[in-house]
Amino acid sequence: MAATEQRAADPGVDPAGLATRLSRLTLTRNLGIALVAGVVLLLISNALSPFDNLQLATMAYTFIAVAGLSLLTGLNGQVSLGHGALMAIGAYTAAKLFAEDPGPGWPLLAVLLAATAVTALAGVVIGAAAARLRGPYLAGATLALAVALPSISERFPDFLGGSNGLTIIPPLPPSGLGVDFALERWHAWIACLGALVAFVVLANLVRGRQGREWRAVRDDEIAAELCGLHVARSQVLAFVVSAACCGLAGGLFVVVTQLAAPGAFPLALSVSLLAAAVLGGLGSLGGAAAGAALIVLIPRWSDDASAALGLTTNVQANLALAIYGLLLIAVVLLAPRGIAGIFGRAAHAVRTRWESQQMRRHERRGEVG
Amino acid sequence: MMVTRKRRLAALMAVAMLAVGVSACGDDDSSSSSGDGGAPPPGVTDTTVKVGGHFPLTGPAAPGYSQIPKGIEAYFEYVNAQGGVNGRKLEYIARDDGYNPTNTVKVTRQLVLQDKVFALLSGLGTPTHTKVVDFLNASKVPDLFVASGCLCWNEPEEHPWTFGWQTDYLTEGKILGQYVAEKYGGKKIAYFTQNDDFGEDGVKGLDMEIPKDQVVARETYESGNTEIGPQVAKIKAAGADVVVAFTVPAYTALLRLAQVQLNDVTPLVVSNVGSDPTTLGGLLKSFSKGKADTSLIEGMETASYLPALGDTENPWIELFSKVRQEYLADEPLDGNILYGMATAYTFVTALERAGEDPTRQGIVDAIKEGDLQGPGLVPTRYSADSNAGYSGVQIGVVKDGVIELTGEPLVTDAGEGAIEPYTEEQPPPPSEGVPGT
Known part of the structure; x- marks a missing residue:
């Protein structure tokens, strides 16, 4: 039990598990993980049908947004119900910069960087306000953002396309990959690459000085200030990083769906991002991946299930939401640190059992000796 | 102890779910071409x-x-x-x-x-x-x-x-426009339309037939925003003698109810897609919590390309x-x-x-x-x-909760062409009701 508490006191992100011991240098270790994950994703993507590649791409950009939110809430203690709106900022930026029907647009990389940068800039403004708010007030302010922001497009129908939204021409795979190369697979590659880049950046931030600062501010603002940390700056920075993630996610959303419309960023999106972060385990990047996978897969499973059971449309439309709700309750009651916590605890249990066995063997040997 | 077991169960559940997820993703099938040549196209089997x-x-x-x-x-x-x-x-x-x-x-x-x-x-x-x-x-x-x-x-x-x-909505707009211009010659006409291509195409057609100075109000609504009171009040304030609506059924019903609340009985002319009396009756009933029904749309005029x-x-x-x-x-x-x-x-x-x-x-x-x-x-x-x-379409009117067609079918083009009656008899269905029998 004492060991468990010790672990609970260190909620830092531990995406590597055993690899942590092998490599002491954070950057090389994270790059190594990203490389291995990249190869695995490439193999998976090549084995998948176009529709499953589309799901993979959806998981990838959802992961980026969930990871950003998980970092903000889990490591810095700020709750946000407005991350869907931040994704909308990234998506509209990207949609405006991509090739619209007439005229050439920006290259893909520049578009994604711009979407990230513009959203980060919005994050500075929102973060500055957020740093002055606490708990439910912060949740309320960000909630207002999620409700209000998408309807701005209806105020400027000529520039932002109204409720119709903006459509883009999808980025096509390079001709070197062959004519039969599925568009969806190419988009999955782009989205997964974006997710890996986000992973490396976040994992380094979290394990480094900045991550410790964020955790210190989360645990006790006064103590952190007494230690010489700038609390407000640290909170704003956390919000900016988190917003930048949503910007990238929004940009990739446009790549994958070729559409930025207000209907894509309802309040439900913001809430489901938070749900995914909690399901996966707040503050954990691995957990964010698991949470993102769940919010993409649950609607699919529930659709299949309700089709198989012959449920009515109204039940079918709400089944996924009900499952989220039940899962969330179950996770909060049984595994407050989410899926990542479950795995962490399982790994820990194996380790302690192994260690205590070693110890006992040692003792016995000592007795005999 | 009990708690540990529960947690273990939760962990197992999570692992199982992820495993199912992986297997659900794993069904490899990369046929995405449109299937020309010998193989049947996607979606077609022998049976x-x-x-x-x-x-x-x-x-x-x-x-x-x-x-x-x-x-x-x-x-x-x-x-x-x-x-x-x-x-x-x-x-x-x-x-x-x-x-x-x-x-x-x-x-x-x-x-x-x-x-x-x-x-x-x-x-x-x-x-x-x-x-x-x-x-x-x-x-x-x-x-x-x-x-x-x-x-x-x-x-x-x-x-x-x-x-x-x-x-198409332009053709329908032209024919409805001609009908309204004839029936309400010199009177005040208001438009109430959905704020997208659907409403705009309809208005384009209406404007080709209805003199511009007769149109006293041009109000629109956003699909999804059910608050249309201000628009309906403006239409009433403009003193319209008839309202021409290019609306989906929910907004036809909301329009009628908003009118009733303002003691406004201005007749409606509604495009085909927003005029099904059975649908409207149900909507009126549910929006008004049972107080209104199809009687509110008695006499409403519309158009149809299918038999009544x-x-x-x-x-x-x-x-x-x-x-x-x-x-x-x-x-x-x-x-x-x-x-x-x-x-x-x-x-x-x-x-x-x-x-x-x-x-x-x-x-x-x-x-x-x-x-x-x-x-x-x-x-x-x-x-x-x-x-x-x-x-083209034929003009119809709601009578006793069903649409009754009046006059004869009219045809035109989706441009400047004239509106002409179509006089040929409608061919009956094949004997078994299936094409080719």
Whole structure:
């Protein structure tokens, strides 16, 4: 039990598990993980049908947004119900910069960087306000953002396309990959690459000085200030990083769906991002991946299930939401640190059992000796 | 101890779910080509043809429109019971997009990439379907009989795989406009329209026939925002003698209720897609918590390209009533189910024509042969250089809760052309009610 508490006191992100011991240098270790994950994703993507590649791409950009939110809430203690709106900022930026029907647009990389940068800039403004708010007030302010922001497009129908939204021409795979190369697979590659880049950046931030600062501010603002940390700056920075993630996610959303419309960023999106972060385990990047996978897969499973059971449309439309709700309750009651916590605890249990066995063997040997 | 066991259970559950997820992702099937040559195209087997569409099965546009796929399925079952088309049974998949374009993109890809449908049939809505036209054409999937009267489905050069079906809103606007201009000559006329391509095309047609100085108010609404009181108050303040509406059913009902609240009895002229009395009756009842019903829309005028439901003598209505009785017994035959069955009939005609081994190109060519009037009151415009459907409408009025057609069918073009009566008798359905029998 004492060991468990010790672990609970260190909620830092531990995406590597055993690899942590092998490599002491954070950057090389994270790059190594990203490389291995990249190869695995490439193999998976090549084995998948176009529709499953589309799901993979959806998981990838959802992961980026969930990871950003998980970092903000889990490591810095700020709750946000407005991350869907931040994704909308990234998506509209990207949609405006991509090739619209007439005229050439920006290259893909520049578009994604711009979407990230513009959203980060919005994050500075929102973060500055957020740093002055606490708990439910912060949740309320960000909630207002999620409700209000998408309807701005209806105020400027000529520039932002109204409720119709903006459509883009999808980025096509390079001709070197062959004519039969599925568009969806190419988009999955782009989205997964974006997710890996986000992973490396976040994992380094979290394990480094900045991550410790964020955790210190989360645990006790006064103590952190007494230690010489700038609390407000640290909170704003956390919000900016988190917003930048949503910007990238929004940009990739446009790549994958070729559409930025207000209907894509309802309040439900913001809430489901938070749900995914909690399901996966707040503050954990691995957990964010698991949470993102769940919010993409649950609607699919529930659709299949309700089709198989012959449920009515109204039940079918709400089944996924009900499952989220039940899962969330179950996770909060049984595994407050989410899926990542479950795995962490399982790994820990194996380790302690192994260690205590070693110890006992040692003792016995000592007795005999 | 108990707690640990529970936690272990939760962990096991999570692992199991992830494992299922991985296996669900793992079904490899990379056939994405449009299947020319020897192999049958996607969605066609020796015994079946699978098609699908996207509909608002939930949300504000669902009342009424969610009945359309039921009509399609019922007629398909009727055809299947008589041996199908060239020995193949028809399957239909309706996916819910909630009239939200983002969901339309999602479910349409699901239909094409996962369900692998042969063609899209009757994907519903202008703001929704415009988002998937490029994808469908790039994938060379026949995009048949879009359930919307946007002019944009008739772009055979740019979108050769997309076909309209119902009379386009411009044509309908012209004919309604001429009728209103004649009946309300010199009076004040107000427009109430949906703020997108649907409303705009309609207004374009109305403006071609109604003198500009007679239009005293041009109000619009955003689909999804049910607060339309201010617009209706402005229409009343302008002293309109008639309101012409290009609305979906929910907004026709909201418009009427808002008028009633203002003690306003100005008559309504409503476009075909927003005028089904059965749907409106249900909506009026549910919006007013049971206080209002179909009597509120008695005398409302509209237009139709299909025979009127009240015309029980019409052989097409007889046929579709029979199909409903057999395969959709617990639903009344309303305008939406009639719409679904009529679309399905047109599709079956085209599929029949595409021959023993239908291909995606084959069914497109079959439609371009034209002559697909089927249950319509007027001919279609399908030809080598046109992907447009019905070419006109007949004016109708709501009497005792059903639409009764008046006058004669009128046809025109989607341009400056004159409006002319169409005098030819409507051909009856084939004896067994299935094309080719």
